[in-house]
Amino acid sequence: MSDQPLLSLVVAVYNGEKFLSAFFDSIKSQNIENLEMIVVNDGSTDSSAELLARYASEFANFHIIDQANQGVSAARNTGLAQATGLYLAFPDIDDVIYPGMYNRLLEIATQNSLDVATCNGTYVYDDGRPSKKIFPSDKLASTGVLDGPTWLQQALASRKFLHVTWLNIYRHAFIKEQGFTFEHGLRHQDIPWTTEVLLTARRVQYIDETYYDYLIHSASVSHTPGTDDSRIRNSQHYMKILEMLDAINGRYPQQVKRVPACQWQIAKEGLGILHSINNIGDPQKRKAITQELFDRGIWRMIWKNARGLRQHWRLGRRYFRLKRYLAD
Known part of the structure; x- marks a missing residue:
């Protein structure tokens, strides 16, 4: 044995x-x-x-x-x-x-x-x-x-x-x-x-x-109200996650054809990033992280992977808000 x-x-x-x-x-x-x-x-x-x-x-x-x-x-x-x-x-x-x-x-x-x-x-x-x-x-x-x-x-x-x-x-x-x-x-x-x-x-x-x-734990970082800086860090972590998920989808195209939810989840997690950005109070910090979102190609990735009318509608509403942040 x-x-x-x-x-x-x-x-x-x-x-x-x-x-x-x-x-x-x-x-x-x-x-x-x-x-x-x-x-x-x-x-x-x-x-x-x-x-x-x-x-x-x-x-x-x-x-x-x-x-x-x-x-x-x-x-x-x-x-x-x-x-x-x-x-x-x-x-x-x-x-x-x-x-x-x-x-x-x-x-x-x-x-x-x-x-x-x-x-x-x-x-x-x-x-x-x-x-x-x-x-x-x-x-x-x-x-x-x-x-x-x-x-x-x-x-x-x-x-x-x-x-x-x-x-x-x-x-x-x-x-x-x-x-x-x-x-x-x-x-x-x-x-x-x-x-x-x-x-x-x-x-x-x-x-x-x-x-x-x-x-x-109600006192943990994940479950307490955040600061602008913690929301920025969280957004950057999730941007990295989306980049990794997109790369994974690219490595396994045949499997992903059978799992359309792999694309849906990129848009879903992306909506979470947009929510975090929306809750940043400092206009200059919000503008900087929004610019990073576009510069890294994250917005394009989120939109490309959205599935269904509901996700596209939710993202479309937020797009114009993001553009206003960049103009602040």
Whole structure:
């Protein structure tokens, strides 16, 4: 019998002292045979390093990699380069993983020779709002084995799909064959990662079974009112995402013909950029980011990829507003 780990968990840690005990307890409760833990301490300045050293003795195959702070994508890439498991997963340390999640995903992945196995989860809000399923059952039901483009079109067409890595496990050899890595320094880099993975995956299966609580912190950067500078940074991150999505669509033209929603999502994310620009109060800062939008060809890309009367109508209204910003 091979001594290759069945699953490698690649875990990025940055100042995670508040979450690590609960996180590692949740991993122990998974009761996974032949588990490899690759934990990347991404320049933490709190007591994370001490906590990691303490938990290392509680797992049979536990590796700590220390590096200067470079962000979650760089930490994942560091761990990915060291992982040896048959399958890979990338859990976040501040979320809740239910017992049985990884065994269930491994069960369908090994039985059906999957490149990607994925399940459902729950949005949990710390401000008292009621929790809700990430993928509503009436929009996305369990599937049999599909090829990646079929699942991606079905998922994006639901308008309820969330680009995330943490609800999935991936066949390591598939990720390695494709040479996939995470984009350094990019917020929301799960969007291009998931898109390219699913465009190239041959065997994917989704089960509408809830195994993960995604905690939405009301005080987090993503869920608090922004400043002009934060809106500019967010717009620039999404411009980069659109450039990456457009390049991905260009690399896989045959698959994208089967997934018209790949073009729709560029326009959809583009509308988000326009919304951020509209909320910038300083006229000169708003003018500068609007000019960047046109200079980088982002507006042309958004318009080219728009699908349907509704998207074109929404974009058309915003075009004249953008031109007014440039005239300010």
